[in-house]
Amino acid sequence: MSDCFISICIPAYKRTDYLQRLLQSIAVQTYRDFEVIVTDDSPNDEVKQLCNQYSGSFPLHFYKNPQNLNTPENWNEGIRKSKGEWIKLVHDDDWFSSPESLAKFAEAAKKHPGHTFFFSAYTNIYEGTGRMQEMRLKPFWSKALLQNPMVLISDNVVGPPSVTMHKNDKTTWYDRNMKYVVDIDFYIRYLENTRPYYIDEPLINVGINQAQVTKYTFGVPEVHLKESLLLLEKTGPKHLKNMIVFDGWWRLIRNFSVKNVDQLCAFGYNGPVPQIIERIIQFQNRIPAGLLKNGIISKSLMSCCYLLGRNKI
Incomplete structure (x- = not known):
C-alpha cells in the first residue's frame, strides 16, 4: 500500500524565491492526500531552512544530496524517495495555478483508472514582462x-x-545523459x-526564465541535435513513416544546416545514422538555403522528400 495518493517531487537548486512561491501554492491546495519530496542540490542550507518553514503545513520530506546530481538525475532522486501512488514532478520555478489544481489531477486519475499518464493545459508566465x-x-x-x-519530436x-x-x-526514469529532449524521451518511452x-484546463503556471536548461541548450547542436539522434537511436527510424515525425526531422536537419553525416560526428554524435536521415540531408543539399527557409516552400519540399522515401524507411 502507498503512503499517500500523490507524491509531489521537487528537485531544488538555490532559487528559494521561486521555491517559496511553489510551496505556498501547495500549502493552499484543497486536496490533501499528498506528500512533498524536496531533493536539494544547493551548496548551502537556504532551501532546507525554507522547507522547515512549511514542514507544519503539509507532509514535507527534505533530502540534501551528498553530491550534486544535476538535471535530470535530481528528478529521478525525488521519484526514488517517493511513497505515493502517483508522481507529480514539479520544477521549483513552476507552481499550481489554483487551490483546486491538485484535486483535479487526483479526480482525473480516479475517474479514469485505465490511464497511467495524465497531463493538463498550462499557462506560460514570462519573467520580467509578466506576459501570460x-x-x-x-x-x-x-x-x-x-x-x-x-x-513529440516535432x-x-x-x-x-x-x-x-x-x-x-x-x-x-529520466535519462541522465540528456538535457534538452529529456522530457520528450521520457514521455515517448512511458x-x-x-x-x-489530457485535462483541458490550465492547472499549472510555468515560469519562463533564462536560467532554464532548455533556454541555454536550445539551438545548440552538441546538445539539441545530438540528443535527438540518441532518441532516434533508441526508438528506431521506423517512426519516420509517420509524416509528422518525418517533418520534425526535416526541420531539425534544416535548422542546424547539416550538410553531411561527418558534421553529425563533429556535433558529438558517434552512433549509426539511419539511411532516411542521410536521404534528408542529401535532398536538402540540393535546395538553395533561401528556399528552405521559406515555410510554405520548405513544407512542400518536405512532402516530396517524404513521398519519395517513405517506402524505403
Whole structure:
C-alpha cells in the first residue's frame, strides 16, 4: 500500500524565491492526500531552512544530496524517495495555478483508472514582462499523440514535466545523459505501454526564465541535435513513416544546416545514422538555403522528400 495518493517531487537548486512561491501554492491546495519530496542540490542550507518553514503545513520530506546530481538525475532522486501512488514532478520555478489544481489531477486519475499518464493545459508566465500564454492541446495534436507518441519530436505538445502526473511504478526514469529532449524521451518511452489522458484546463503556471536548461541548450547542436539522434537511436527510424515525425526531422536537419553525416560526428554524435536521415540531408543539399527557409516552400519540399522515401524507411 502507498503512503499517500500523490507524491509531489521537487528537485531544488538555490532559487528559494521561486521555491517559496511553489510551496505556498501547495500549502493552499484543497486536496490533501499528498506528500512533498524536496531533493536539494544547493551548496548551502537556504532551501532546507525554507522547507522547515512549511514542514507544519503539509507532509514535507527534505533530502540534501551528498553530491550534486544535476538535471535530470535530481528528478529521478525525488521519484526514488517517493511513497505515493502517483508522481507529480514539479520544477521549483513552476507552481499550481489554483487551490483546486491538485484535486483535479487526483479526480482525473480516479475517474479514469485505465490511464497511467495524465497531463493538463498550462499557462506560460514570462519573467520580467509578466506576459501570460495559455497552452492547450489542439484536437489535431491530440489525435496524432494518441496514434504515435514519437510526434513529440516535432513539437512537445505535452509540455514540461510539471504539467504531468504518472503512476509511481519505479520502472521508467529520466535519462541522465540528456538535457534538452529529456522530457520528450521520457514521455515517448512511458507512453509505449499506455495512453495519455489530457485535462483541458490550465492547472499549472510555468515560469519562463533564462536560467532554464532548455533556454541555454536550445539551438545548440552538441546538445539539441545530438540528443535527438540518441532518441532516434533508441526508438528506431521506423517512426519516420509517420509524416509528422518525418517533418520534425526535416526541420531539425534544416535548422542546424547539416550538410553531411561527418558534421553529425563533429556535433558529438558517434552512433549509426539511419539511411532516411542521410536521404534528408542529401535532398536538402540540393535546395538553395533561401528556399528552405521559406515555410510554405520548405513544407512542400518536405512532402516530396517524404513521398519519395517513405517506402524505403
